[in-house]
Amino acid sequence: MEYLPRYFELCVIHSWLIGKTRDEIAEEVGKSQGTVSNIISKMRNSLGRYDADAMRELAQELRELDMTPENWVIGCRISKVLEKLEIPEARIAEFLNEIFEFSQKMDINTEILREAIMEFIKISKEVPFSQVLSHLEEKREEVEQLENKKKNLEEEIQNLEKEKLATEEKPDVL
16 A cells, blocks of 8 residues: 555545535545555544544535635534523524614614623623613613603702892892
8 A cells, every 4th residue: 555645635525525526536636546545544543434524515505505614613602602591402593683784774874783782791790681671761760750750850940040040130129
């Protein structure tokens, strides 16, 4: 059996993982189909056939979706976060699409959206997640009350200023 450098074997394995057939790989690397089959068999035996086949299937799916493994890992992390938020897996895509469509419709750039989500996370650390909406409603009501108080105080200031002017304009009666 001829010696093949490790980088050559990795090239064959990579080609197999992304879904190329043994014939395609053999033609591409200029070796016999038997040599290619031996390299693939060695890798499958060392990993276990199930794991190797699962890796190939995953690599093919990623390729069809035009995704890198890095994109896939990020997606897995996001999925775990959404799982912790108790968003059912079946609704995750719908949930993310709703956020995207809302941000597009409202012309919200991604940085503002990210900041809003980070603020939401910050609030949810202080308030149990199940109570965040009622907490936000309470805060909205507090803001409304404070705005009303401010308006009343501004009106009171205007009235006092009018009284002051009226008092200053009256001639002294002494």
